[in-house]
Amino acid sequence: MSLPDCASFSTTSEYDGEDEDDYFGEFYEHMCCDSLKSHHSQYCEESKLITNMHLLVTVGVLILCECAKSVVKKNDINFLPEAAVCILVGAFCGSIAHVTPGSGIEDMSFDEDLFLSVLLPPIIFEAAISVSKPQFRRRRGAIFMLAVVGTVLSSFTTGLMVHFMSKASSATTIPMLDSLIFGSLISSIDPVAILSVLSSLNLNQKDMIFILVFGESLLNDGVAITLFQSLVERGAWGPNGGITMSTDELFGAVADFLIVGFGSIGVGLASGILALIYFWMFQNILHPVMEVGSFLLWALIPYYISDGVEWSGIVAIVCMGFFMDMYIASTGEASPPATPKEQTKDVRRTPVLQKDFALRQTPMSTVAESNHYTNFGFEDEPTVPSTDLCDEPCGRGRSLLSLNLRKLLSGTERVRLSSEADKHVRFVAHLTSALSENAIFSYLGLFLYSSTYEWDPTLMLISIVACILSRALMVIMV
Template structure:
């Protein structure tokens, strides 16, 4: 009897091992297919199908084949979107690489405008989508809970998250030769507004579970909570980045490049995990940790690590992006969701476009009142059109309470597919139409060369800048806002006190 149990356990273990090996091989193959598709899109400049959209389609095909030919429960569960896998394994490399390779001057010169879109604009978008959804339910167009607007506001909060994963996968392509101001605004908003959406979602969820009404007093509490979470998240990322910089500067670890790069990974994940444990925004913490490391720690690294680390981060981020969109594509066919409301899907897309309209144009007008370099109307149109939804909205939708969770999840997935494939695919023609994309082969080559250097500025890199790159940087500088007093004050503290302790290239013209 004992021998039979041992044989059964051994047989079960072998089956499980074989199942894992086959599915690992499957993911290797489909990930390779995604990379080949991305290569063909870049090689032939077929921007009507974004790389993320191609990954979604590959995932859809794989999910459909699995459903038809191997529809076992274990296989369907394996191919389903896993929130834990997304939040702690796939999202961190993408966000960290974005902060590590960020053009910091463009980002912080436009920081006040980015905050307008990311904070106030996201709140406006949340309430517009939420109440439009609520009134559509009251009119009988869609089947949702109409006893209170809280359920609809939860949907408004999650669908207002402009996803940095989707944005980077489409607008982050250097071949698009995107206007530097436009990229700073779109990308900056997409990173920061996730924290707003998550805080809004969690706050509405607390009120929903407690049975309390959402009063004007609750709005004030929400603003206070968001401010505390944002400041705490930035501080967490900044301190973690400084800790890594100090360790690399005060030791001889640069003699061992593999240890340097391993430390960068550990501090990055530590920043994200610490923020999540403290109930802060891991996304915001990790993003500012990447900025801090790039600013202070680059010169502390060995020359080989300066180049190698960035290539490694980009490769991990690329693979993670493809996995995210593959999982969302496979989620359509693996039987994860049962309720699809086509009326709600169409209305949801329309509500998102309307809310985005009231986000971008009014706040662009307010921002232009204090900007020397105005945001032109055609750029506002692209900003409105580029409100791509992605995996963060999809992950939040699976936390929806109540009996209508599947309807909200399938509607969110539909909006993600629409904004990624349709809006993402039409982004390049729109950039050409609005003349925000320079369609010139020489400029494309210059951008590719500049992208190869990445965060290594001319003061840091051993590679002398080419005349083409110099011209490109000069043309980009016309979009940068003039220095402000706060920036000058921080710059002085940075040069005199922080860089001598933590590292970083000190400017010669003090």
């Protein structure tokens, strides 16, 4: 919105061919410009999403969430899952903000980009590297049936129930495609409550029910969101505000769903192969801190690539997490420790590491006197960078010409993070995931007091009944 040129307001007027001073015009010129600027700043300029006050409130709510979760865990309140605790904390903070003058809840609204680009990737990636790969492979048939066929079946079943039940009731009739879109959204479930109950029964990933729920919840997010995007993009807004779709467009949406799904899988696998080559080139060279940072940064690459081309970032980062956990991160398999002779051989095989090797043979007192590099949180001996990376091509002696990708993918030649890096990778991934989940669930409680939220008991009851029946039907049929 561009402002008009205030100079267009003339300060003089012509009267009988003569220019006379117009003092009212001079006064009105400034008043008009100030009014336009005020209107522009109020209605046309976006307010800052992140301010010091927003950050202060966010940090305070996250601390309250952790305190409440600790109290619940200490008192063995098993019927109250962690997600519900965070929602209650958000509702409590929202009630305080609702009765406090001058504290608008709408100013703390969630930004869509913040949720999809910042908070969601750590949650999905942490779940992907946490699931037991042997148990997942063992139950892969049932998991894929529940995650793909079951989610699609649940989405359409929920949508059909919502449409016909709302049509038969006294509530507003929800159009067919609107109901299908709602079904695709609600079919993406969060398993935190179920897994917490199963854990209280001393079940773990070795038990079939646990791995089925965990694996299905890991994959159904990507399926549900991909289905939702395909339906919305193929639909057109009708005259009554609903979304209409022809038969050809419906088949086109199915084709888009398949293209997005397999395309996202391809992006995840391709990014995983590039990450494998990267860690192969710099194996035994990167400091554990840099290994952790590189591992987490590589995990985000397929997510943003897929989102950039309007594919599913969730499916891509799940594939990336599986690939990196199997080929790069240590999977917990016991491997025989290397002998001192083998360690010496591994260190000496690269000429540029000879200086570091000689430094490690010197007494620690001598190293401590001159060392000014600190290993934050790691137990390795202090090391001093010896040679610039530019001195040796392709990662200090490892050339791409000697790369045998077939051996890497078959497992003949293995690439692994150091034990310290692997331990801290999982810790950092779990930390970021926990903070993101706390922020999301607490906002759900805060959202209850938003003016954009309208209560309709009839439609809420219809939605709950449709969700329960569709999930039961999915379990029976699949």
